[in-house]
Amino acid sequence: MFDLANGRPLNFKKWIEENSHKLVPPVNNAQVWTDSDFMITVVGSPNERNDFHDNPTEEFFYQLKGNASAILWKDGKFDRVVFEEGDIFLMPPHQQHSPQRPEEGSLCLVIERKRPVGELDAVSWFCGACGNLIKRYEMDLDDITKDLPPVYEAFYETSQAERTCSKCGEIHPGRDYPAWHKQLANGKSPA
Numbered sequence: 001m002f003d004l005a006n007g008r009p010l011n012f013k014k015w016i017e018e019n020s021h022k023l024v025p026p027v028n029n030a031q032v033w034t035d036s037d038f039m040i041t042v043v044g045s046p047n048e049r050n051d052f053h054d055n056p057t058e059e060f061f062y063q064l065k066g067n068a069s070a071i072l073w074k075d076g077k078f079d080r081v082v083f084e085e086g087d088i089f090l091m092p093p094h095q096q097h098s099p100q101r102p103e104e105g106s107l108c109l110v111i112e113r114k115r116p117v118g119e120l121d122a123v124s125w126f127c128g129a130c131g132n133l134i135k136r137y138e139m140d141l142d143d144i145t146k147d148l149p150p151v152y153e154a155f156y157e158t159s160q161a162e163r164t165c166s167k168c169g170e171i172h173p174g175r176d177y178p179a180w181h182k183q184l185a186n187g188k189s190p191a
């Protein structure tokens, strides 16, 4: 038998069952293979977030169970794509997105490329009321689980003055996710 770097075919349903303890808060995800050219991850739920990911490469989504969505941001406007159970979707590079998985027990397969050398990821927070950029952090992403938490913490520790929108004066509520979603719902470009 050949020695295959990533092993023999595995039963995906069984793998999900065995990793189900990771697919719930606070972790909410598990990587199928590590150290490969693809970052193949199963994402669970529920989650709450208001950050937007700017990925220099494409992202493939396959909504395995339940429903979810992603809020999109472009040029100061918001939109939303809905992932119904069974849907597949390919997010274009640099389309800033904020996945929303409020439904308990939902599962999504997400496949990302390992980033080409020198191409940066970014995480941004936008004003829910007017779509203006509040804060953007760029990074050379190597490990999703290790590289992102410090960025979230940095944003949550910013002062109210730093989170005040330079365009409309609204204060970004930081990690108060329901408050931010309320601003979005009442804003200029609701998603």
Ligand SMILES: [Fe+2]
Pocket: 127, 128, 129, 130, 131, 132, 165, 166, 167, 168, 169, 170
């Ligand atoms: Fe604003």
